[in-house]
Amino acid sequence: MSRVHDMGGRFGDGPVMPDSPDAPIFATDWHARALAVTLACGALGKWNIDISRHARERLSPKDYTRFSYYEKWISALADLLVETGVLTREDLEGKDDAGVHALASKALKAEAVAAVLAKGGPANRDSAIATSFAPGDRVKTRHPGGSALVDGGHTRLPGYATGACGEILLQHGAHVLPDSNAHGLGESPEPLYAVVFKASELWAHPEHPNDEVVLDLWQSYLEAEA
Amino acid sequence: MPHDHSDHPHAVLPSDPALRVKALETILTRKGLIDPAALDEIIDTYQNKIGPQNGARVVARAWSDPAFKAALLADADPVLAELGYYGRQGEHMVVVENTPTQHNMVVCTLCSCYPWPLLGIPPGWYKSDAYRARAVREPRGVLADFGVSLPAETAVRVWDSTAEVRYLVLPMRPAGSEDLDEDALADLVSRDSMIGTALASKPDEGALT
Numbered sequence: 001m002s003r004v005h006d007m008g009g010r011f012g013d014g015p016v017m018p019d020s021p022d023a024p025i026f027a028t029d030w031h032a033r034a035l036a037v038t039l040a041c042g043a044l045g046k047w048n049i050d051i052s053r054h055a056r057e058r059l060s061p062k063d064y065t066r067f068s069y070y071e072k073w074i075s076a077l078a079d080l081l082v083e084t085g086v087l088t089r090e091d092l093e094g095k096d097d098a099g100v101h102a103l104a105s106k107a108l109k110a111e112a113v114a115a116v117l118a119k120g121g122p123a124n125r126d127s128a129i130a131t132s133f134a135p136g137d138r139v140k141t142r143h144p145g146g147s148a149l150v151d152g153g154h155t156r157l158p159g160y161a162t163g164a165c166g167e168i169l170l171q172h173g174a175h176v177l178p179d180s181n182a183h184g185l186g187e188s189p190e191p192l193y194a195v196v197f198k199a200s201e202l203w204a205h206p207e208h209p210n211d212e213v214v215l216d217l218w219q220s221y222l223e224a225e226a
Numbered sequence: 227m228p229h230d231h232s233d234h235p236h237a238v239l240p241s242d243p244a245l246r247v248k249a250l251e252t253i254l255t256r257k258g259l260i261d262p263a264a265l266d267e268i269i270d271t272y273q274n275k276i277g278p279q280n281g282a283r284v285v286a287r288a289w290s291d292p293a294f295k296a297a298l299l300a301d302a303d304p305v306l307a308e309l310g311y312y313g314r315q316g317e318h319m320v321v322v323e324n325t326p327t328q329h330n331m332v333v334c335t336l337c338s339c340y341p342w343p344l345l346g347i348p349p350g351w352y353k354s355d356a357y358r359a360r361a362v363r364e365p366r367g368v369l370a371d372f373g374v375s376l377p378a379e380t381a382v383r384v385w386d387s388t389a390e391v392r393y394l395v396l397p398m399r400p401a402g403s404e405d406l407d408e409d410a411l412a413d414l415v416s417r418d419s420m421i422g423t424a425l426a427s428k429p430d431e432g433a434l435t
Contacts, residue, residue: 008362016357025346037254070247082235083235094253101259107260172389211382216387216388
């Protein structure tokens with residue numbers, strides 16, 4: 001029930017390769033274009049950040065694994081553009097009629113870029129759902145994991161942290177629930193917490209007895225520890 | 227399975243990634259859905275305007291000004307907004323402080339969440355499978371890949387960025403930096419030290435990355 005992107009704790013990936021101090025921000029020009037095209041298309045307003053993340057996650061495991069980072073972005077973007085009806089497969093094949101698109105008025109203009117990037121897209125919302133936990137409370141994460149709303153759907157509860165006991169560290173207020181928002185089921189905001197887990201609660205062979213992992217988890221991912 | 231296809235539309239585009247991007251950009255531009263000048267502006271922003279120099283200024287000020295540091299650790303958003311360090315992928319910031327007994331390190335195991343307004347676009351290694359897979363399970367092994375070794379009395383706390391909250395590490399101020407002003411201090415604060423895969427540089431070393 002997990003997807004290939006959910007790789008926290010996985011074995012076998014080898015060393016992390018730090019970059020050199022003078023490494024360019026974009027390794028090649030097309031990386032920069034891929035990022036910019038993706039951000040610019042977001043301005044068309046046909047999807048939200050959770051839909052966009054989920055589009056990358058549901059690339060086939062074979063594609064997800066063999067694609068480089070920005071290949072995932074650009075491929076998921078092409079998929080989203082077709083799924084949301086902005087483009088057709090014929091358009092992607094170059095058989096488009098070259099007419100101006102109905103959404104063209106929404107295209108991000110150069111003079112608006114600075115303001116759009118500076119404005120951001122905050123995820124906090126008012127919520128009718130009362131806060132169930134306070135810092136110091138003991139909680140347990142849902143098990144089995146995965147999306148409770150859609151089978152195989154988007155969730156931000158990583159597989160390595162399902163069924164684990166931890167402690168509420170911070171309250172972040174109420175935030176949009178990605179599990180819902182990624183599937184067009186509404187923002188469904190609910191309380192969000194930083195929850196701290198002992199490394200020994202998550203891993204068979206933790207490196208150090210005092211090490212910890214903190215995850216941001218929504219209230220519906222949590223129950224009070226029995 | 228939601229929206230799972232055996233024939234994803236992206237497969238219609240050229241398989242070479244550079245050509246795939248170019249093809250999509252061309253189609254979208256022809257239809258008026260993107261403005262190439264806007265793409266240039268986005269790239270210029272993250273290549274030249276927004277980067278780890280922003281975060282380094284925040285750290286240097288926190289080292290120099292106890293009241294600023296206290297406010298930053300208590301509620302970072304208004305403090306950072308006042309400095310102009312707000313925006314996309316930095317809407318909800320939490321700053322976590324390294325101490326002799328606790329070292330903080332940030333990862334996003336599910337994708338590549340990162341505090342853009344303070345650090346810019348994440349480096350390739352931050353987005354790599356190896357970092358995403360290993361940082362939560364063996365942070366000390368990952369730190370060794372960066373040449374960093376922590377004493378046994380220092381616990382590691384790894385922050386997995388699973389929501390829209392973004393974390394910035396406030397590294398420990400290095401010994402020998404007592405007489406430095408904020409500009410000189412900022413030079414000691416590398417990008418990696420604010421992710422938690424490096425320590426701040428000592429005054430005689432200079433910042434590495």
